[in-house]
Amino acid sequence: MWTYIIRRIFQAVPTLLVISFMIFSLLYITPGDPVDLILGTEDQQVSEEQRQLIMEEWGLDKPFFVRYLNFIKDALHGDLGTSYATNQPVFESVMIRMPATFKLAAFSMVLSLLISVPLGTLAALKHNSIWDSIATALATIGVSLPKFWFGLVLMIYLSLKWGLLPSTGSAELTVDGPVEFLKYIIMPGSSLALGMAATQTRMIRSSMLDVLGQDYVRYARSKGLKEKVVIWMHAFKNAMIPVITVVGSEIGGLLGGAVVTESIFSWPGVGRLAVNSISKRDYPMIQGITLLLCTSYLVINLIIDIVYAWVDPRIRLDKKS
Amino acid sequence: MTNEKCLEVKNLRTWFHTPEGIVKSVDGISFSIERGKTLALVGESGCGKTITSLSLIKLLPETAELHADSIILNGRDVTNLDKNEARKIRGAEISMIFQEPMTSLNPVYRIERQLGEVFRLHNPGISSAEVKQRSIEILKKVGVPNPEERLKVYPHQLSGGLRQRVMIAISLASNPRMVIADEPTTALDVTIQAQILDLLKQLQKDMNMSILLITHDFGVVSQIADRVAVMYAGRIVEEGKMEDVFTDPWHPYTKLLILSIPGIKVTRGNRLESIQGSVPNPLKFPEGCRFAPRCPYAKDICHKQQPPEIVSGDRRVSCFLRGDQHEG
Amino acid sequence: MAENNKNQNMIGEDSLPVTSYWKDVVRRFCKNKIAVIGLIALCIIIILCAGAPLFTSYDPVVDMDFMNMLAAPGSEGHPLGTDDLGRDIWCRLLYGGRSSLITGLSVSLLAAAIGVVIGLYSGYFGGVIESLLMRFTDIMLSFPFLIVAIAIMSVLGSSQRNIIIALAITSWPRFARLTRGQVLAVKNSEYVEAAKVGGFKNTRIIFRHVLPNCIGPLIIQGTLSVGGAILSAASLNYLGLGADAASPDWGMMLSQGRNYLQTASYLTTIPGLAISATVLAMNWIGDGMRDAFDPKMRK
């Protein structure tokens, strides 16, 4: 397995190079003037002399490829540059927000699984019954509701009308304890989880139906095992195998795609930083965010693949299938 | 009939309610198996063999509906058991070996777990060490070399023959008095098949089990069965001692079936005897004898009336022609 | 003798209706009640939107009534009320459907076209092509969607066309992955090998023999992504990256109405319902189509 992990890490290098090149060139052609940003925005006056100074200082006067190569060189030393906007090292700025993003992603993933697993299983076990229809209807509604809408509705009811939860902010699990932590994360978490739970429910339903028709499930029953054991031991693990891959690719979306939720709930994550940086043309920051997000995506996918192999012993990691 | 009956089935009917109509997969069959003996149920694909066995072990799909005058298993009427009671007889009284060892073992668990759970289920409170001990014992018994190591592997790491042995081990772990083997060797090589059949015979002797063997392979039947029941389109058309049925089939279907096996009666290079047409659609079985449309000897009456069951000694057949000794 | 044998071997009584493939597909589709309901619903939506001027006397852009802003649904002359600028919501819903449906459908079609071709070729040929294409797909998948969308729209400018391009560029990898998975399952099947042995050219095998057998999940993904695209466009709107701010669009209506959730919730519920109805109808149609295209469902 270690050789497999090492191989995957090797494979990630060219991927990250391509990503960095793509984002670098994308940003290069995106309109917007970084000098203005370094010197402050609309309310400030800039002289030509100072502009020149800044361009040189930040290497903005160099040709595209030189800039890119410099970026790569620095990145290899773990230096992703300095933010135009805040003058802070990009790496630190992103890493300081990563935990919040991860927390939210992990929580909403867990939450969506908590919803979709029982619902999907129920729909499969009682398929063609009223339960099935309810699960399907819920799933459809879930996919067709925009996250920001759901987030705001939650907030209006849970926090403004009923006063159950604080509207914004975040709490530290270790410092403030689980109750506080849940209070803050539950709304952003569920607004993210809803859409995912919807698709997962459908996946789990069909996967479970598929597995329930398999010979080994019938065989497990023929041993005289209790129905609970048959479903949760024999069918469930197998049904989750295809779900794992889907979950993996969804986490990628969660990391970079929670922007809207993060803005609504003032969640101190990477997504908000990304949006702010984009609107400010904070190129080093955008590059850094993209690279680090892609890296985490690759890492998560690696983990997912390992989990996959762990759940499904037929997949051997060190052998290409 | 001195021997005690292990299983006695009377007029078993298993029907499916489908949107297109009622599928009468099993439509009034009766048979019995004596303790320690083997009954082979043969017939073409789709004639209802698997449904029969699932009816006995109470694992029918939800759309199925089961009726029977009686099903007596080990002296107990098990016709109308509720789900929980049905579960309790599975494994303990009756267990099953499936056709496909490839797909019948759960791919994500080690053999140890799949075998162990049977011991735990039937011996509550048993210690882990004992489970392991017994697992090794039973694997040895079914001829799995290096049982300790094999416990640690996943099904896909075993060859087909070993997998089938493991499945037999699992099915026998609960010490059932009756085993249904649904095409246990179809997926295997001839040489391995021979080993498995030998093993079954051996185990049957050791444990005094009854076996309901389901197959379409007469070769298999000839090696292991005491009695044979030939099924066609949800009915048993002929039943009798294995040697009798083979040497002198009474029903035209049985006869043609045996003749269509290459190398049995027809010599090399010549055309084989074959049954024309294919199995009738279970949604609309022909009136009268179900084999009549394909039967080269069919007479008018065959198309109109259901044939009576003619019993003679310990043999029975359902055919009009039996009365007037057809010979072709 | 041979003559005799043949007749002896001849099988076949006629029991199935003999129809052309497409008639059959249509017939199978029509048998699926839910799918037909979905189709009828979608047709109604399309007719209402396409023929919008027939069903409303207002203009969705120009007709603002500052005296009658935020009129509740059911008020006189405005069956669904008016929005924050006094525009008729029914009218904007109809016209807005045009752009939303166009966005949704074109994004799915475009993304499907790119993704399916890439998935087919990489899955079928394997080897270096596969690794390269799939690496590229991975890259696209791992790219934060929003950053790409914003960058594309900043370069090209915001317009409906560019939203479509941005969304298509970010959503084809899903199709590619799905297709590839399907192709891998299908390409080693014996009928594809038989086609190879039959001497057919690869392109023919890919499109005639492989693709039709991968189509089921693709249809589902395709119909799902129509709704997804409408919603993504709404999210872009929320972040202020929409097209023409004055012209109606469901996503735009939804995000522009978000400040009125407490005071005039119908501003968001109405377009929200429209999106849900469309997504639901598309999903039903998708399920029906998958079954209709599958000859196994033929009775």
Next chain:
Amino acid sequence: MKDEKNILKIEDLKVYFPIKKGVLQKTVGHVKAVDGVTLNIRRGETLGLVGESGCGKTTIGRAIVRLNTPTSGRILYDGQDILSLKGDDLRKIRRKLQIIFQDPYSSLNPRHTVQNMITEILTVQMGMTPAQAEDRMEELLDQVGLNKAYALRYPHEFSGGQRQRVAIAKAIALQPEFLVCDEAVSALDVSIQSQIINLLMDLKGEYGDMTYLFISHALNVVEHISDRVAVMYLGKIMEFADNEELFSHAAHPYTQALLSAIPILSGRKARERIILKGDVPGAAHIPSGCRFHTRCPYATEECMKKEPELKDIGNGHLVACLKV
């Protein structure tokens, strides 16, 4: 350099599948699916190929129709080395070499009607007009004993036997000279199996010099249909002889064991049953010396060390056993 007698010559064919491992996908070993097979197939004969599952029968069949690429060796078809062909030449020769697969359920495209399948072959490959193709299709269906009304059906609407007929119709649509039947009847019921065997035999009469490579593990079927029979074990041919000779005077212990497994019903004298011990070693771990020695009831020290060659014991009866 056309060989009048032999239509197909397989010379020292080896097909190895690499087992890859490690960071760089290094090849750490090989599955030696076919490990040096030499066979001459005569024009117009039916050659039976038997052996246990996994011994490489299918791999040979697939190599002939170029569905996998041999590691070494040559396959000469009418004197032409077909392994070196590419592109159009390959496509041309492929028409003469067709294969029928074991599984009637997966060898037909579920999305095409019978008509689609057959006319596609006829128009695209044989250059017929649609009208001609339709006529020819009816003819073909007739030949395999299918009612032409079935042309508009989809594969799943047929029974197994009927599907296999369609597969055969597809294969003979190209008017091949050589047909590989890879377990073409194994998945079928006995009664259907006999129909297909009859059909294959009839077709042979009709198409004159069609040559069959008949792969099966069912010895009774092979015995029924073949002119000559080759017995394989773990990628190598163990015994090769005329049908009669082989079935009456099997010389190799493995063949003997196989033959003893044929059901004895009636009309044939009972053979002594030989139950082989153990499992088939995987093709990745071929035993040294005689590859059968691990299961052979007569194996000796010598068998473990020395690999036997195929040798003629008279009448073209070839056996690879040190004890013969």
Next chain:
Amino acid sequence: ATSEADKPASAGTESGSASGAETGKPASTNDNGEKVLRIGTYMPVTTLVPWKTTSDGDGYIIRQIYHTLLEMNKQSEFAPGLAKSWECSEDGKVWTFHLRDDIYWQTGNDLFGDEKVQVTAEDVKFSFEYYLDPAHESVRYTGLADTIDKIEVVDDFTIKFYTKDIDVLFEYKMYQNYIIPKKGIDENWDFAAFPVGSGAYKFVEHVVDTRVLLEKNEDFWLEPALDKIEFKIITDKSVSSIALQNQEIDITLALLPTDIPAVVSKDFLKIDNNGGSLRWIGFNCKDELFQDKELRRALTMAVDVDGAVKAVYANDAGIDLAIRGYSVVTPERPGYDGELCKAETPVYDPKAAQEKLESIGWKKGSDGIYEKDGQKLKFTLQVGNNDSNREKMAVIVSSQLKAIGVDCTAQTVEWGTHSSDVKDGNVQMYIMGGYSNLDGPLRLMHSNETVLSPNCGYADPELDSVLDEAWRTIDYDARCKLIAKASAMFASGTAHLADWYEYSQTGYNVRVKDFDYATVYQPLCSSQRNVTVE
């Protein structure tokens, strides 16, 4: 109710971010009897380095920590800050500031420890010289370098600035630049991570994107009335209003019009504003189409700006959130003269607008759109995505123009793109806002591109000279007159289709006291006010 009570009160140990946020329960005064003011701000903290920041959001915090020489009161007049008094020489080129002698650098940090160090004229001189060095990339470099000739320390508490020329905005510059400790620069102190100044409140912690916590500076010359100030960053404005209504925060900046009724209806909440901010719809006068002033005037006549402003800012509470304006100088600033400008602005009259269009050669085409020389009257009105009110204005303007046959598309673009497009003249029509400070009018109207921002190609040499003169006139009234004159000239040039002043509302809890001029951009504890909570 949870942990708040048993948490240690001392600032150093309280590190969680949940403080004071229990729902439904006012926590302005926490259970330890501490007075905590919680301010919700929608602007993220970009940097807390005084010479780097340009964002108001940072300013809210920095102004509490650092001193500037001068402050500003509600009437836009300069008020004492670090300097208790100041005067200018006759020729307007020498400014003398007398500093307070009771100001100390904040203690309790690793820079100063517990040592009370006075803030002296040397510190002031050092700060400005630091900013004047281009190497330090101060964002105010250009403004300062253009003005300051030299700085002279007279004694510990008196300092003199010599300017290169008359600079009527000199005081404004003294209001903008923060005084930093020399010791910090010498010792390489990380001002970004831990600001140390001499203001009334001391920095405690900054949790990225979540909050900034300040505490009372006991050494301040005046006892600060709050124990703690917590800035909570709530990005979404409507969420911020929910938090205010929930009493999770005491003050929210920039309420949306849609949220005003709900806020006003709560008796524990109040709203107030801090003067108007300019918004305008501009033409890019360099654009081929809009070089024609008559066309600009015609289009101006086609739009009902009054109605649009009313509609966009309508609210059930009946509060004036914005008013139509005619001058680019906001009413609170010197030189405002609405009437003068109004006279120069075309009146709303769509008919006349059409006639005017026709008189300058535009004809309606078959599709009802005007065209001239085969060219359609078609353009885009671009607006940034940062403000939904501006978007609505754009929508209204574009549809009213459409109504008379002008194909105007309202286009929202991402804010970064928009601002740089406007600056580069890469738009046709646009909406912008801001520039409501003292130097705003000059920058908006003057055609000198290097100094001035988005006037989008409008150039009038005569106007330029009036402006130049105004900015060299020391006499306040005379200067006001000149500015008014300039604004009227600008209005007659119709570089803007419409102007309006937005009064963005601050919502706050009635328990916040002494919160006079409703802004946190000024120190909360100063000679002017000492904000507290009950």
